[in-house]
Amino acid sequence: MAQSKTDPRVIRTRKSIMDSFITLSETKEFKDITVKDITAEAAINRATFYYHFEDIYDLLEKALSEVLLVNLDSAVYENRRLDEETFTGIFEAVTNFQKAISHRCHSGYEETIARIIREQLEVIFFKLLSKQHPAEKAQTLSLTAVMLSWGIYGASVEWKRNAQLPPEEFIKAALPYIRHGLD
Amino acid sequence: MAQSKTDPRVIRTRKSIMDSFITLSETKEFKDITVKDITAEAAINRATFYYHFEDIYDLLEKALSEVLLVNLDSAVYENRRLDEETFTGIFEAVTNFQKAISHRCHSGYEETIARIIREQLEVIFFKLLSKQHPAEKAQTLSLTAVMLSWGIYGASVEWKRNAQLPPEEFIKAALPYIRHGLD
DNA sequence: GCCGATGTGTTGCTTATGCAACACATCTCG
DNA sequence: CGAGATGTGTTGCATAAGCAACACATCGGC
Structure with missing residues (x-):
């Protein structure tokens, strides 16, 4: 009960990125998946990826x-x-x-x-x-x-x-x- | 080929709203669907709805x-x-x-x-x-x-x-x- | 009547996301 | 070796989306 609800955009974006990563991982190995692949799959900007995650x-x-x-x-x-x-x-x-x-x-x-x-x-x-x-x-x-x-x-x-x-x-x-x- | 690509956020949001509307229409009649229903289903803000659509x-x-x-x-x-x-x-x-x-x-x-x-x-x-x-x-x-x-x-x-x-x-x-x- | 509850649009301000450009690192090919 | 191609992270500024509050309308019940 600490944070007073997180922005729905954040929830959507994080979920979208994670889902895209899981989807891609059904095709490629982890080591062959790039940040660009993920952001392309999720249709979000690369800068947005780094807003939510340190790195891959x-x-x-x-x-x-x-x-x-x-x-x-x-x-x-x-x-x-x-x-x-x-x-x-x-x-x-x-x-x-x-x-x-x-x-x-x-x-x-x-x-x-x-x-x-x-x-x-x-x-x-x-x-x-x-x-x-x-x-x-x-x-x-x-x-x-x-x-x-x-x-x-x-x-x-x-x-x-x-x-x-x-x-x-x-x-x-x-x-x-x-x-x-x-x- | 007129407009130079539309913002991906716009595409996502419009699609989300339309999908939610179609989903809701499988349960309710058109006349019983409110803007609030749609924005709740789509998890977007009501103001955002009116940013994209005149009204329902x-x-x-x-x-x-x-x-x-x-x-x-x-x-x-x-x-x-x-x-x-x-x-x-x-x-x-x-x-x-x-x-x-x-x-x-x-x-x-x-x-x-x-x-x-x-x-x-x-x-x-x-x-x-x-x-x-x-x-x-x-x-x-x-x-x-x-x-x-x-x-x-x-x-x-x-x-x-x-x-x-x-x-x-x-x-x-x-x-x-x-x-x-x-x- | 009038009251609360519910829905509609609108507004000002905040925050997340998009975009283009940059510097840097690998890597490959000639 | 050098030059191009590809990937990583970062930055400043533009824009979409979130939020809270407001005024207004409609409706059903007391």
């Missing part, structure tokens, strides 16, 4: 964060509790995201994407934990969220390496331990 | 003209000649248009819509005639276009009244006479 790496982060955030939010949706179902949904969202972008970033972006995923996971875990344990110290919740995000991300990497099971089966093995720890 | 009737005309124009253009597409196929396509576009908006304007707009249709028909006929008879005087071509547009519109009214045949069959009866006159 900034856009990459914000666009991917946004996509992941939407997936995570819809995975959590009504389940405010951090239960097994929510965990499974979150893990599926992460693996879907990884699959979706695996074709588009053949080199050099792995660590960036890893960080994006962990950051978004941390945010959502912190929110869920705060609801579930309102009395707990913020520092404790924050640290727990950090550890969970690293853990889930690590599990998704492991899943990618030898994916015999579907994600929801794969993560099932870990759930009792996570829950036990949480409870 | 102005929008009605421009939006419907645009829709019809697109249909007509795609009906004509590559056939630059005003032959039987083109005529049939144009007639179909008109009847489709009439069908599409017949649910949305229960009262009071019939004459407006009739004029829109005739105006657009006149424009497209004049263009086609000019290509086909470049040597002819503009006044002659213009008058021919006027008469054709009234004629085709009248045929569409007649078709609506007792529509036993599909449009392309219905218009077939008139084609020889039109062609004979044109040739």
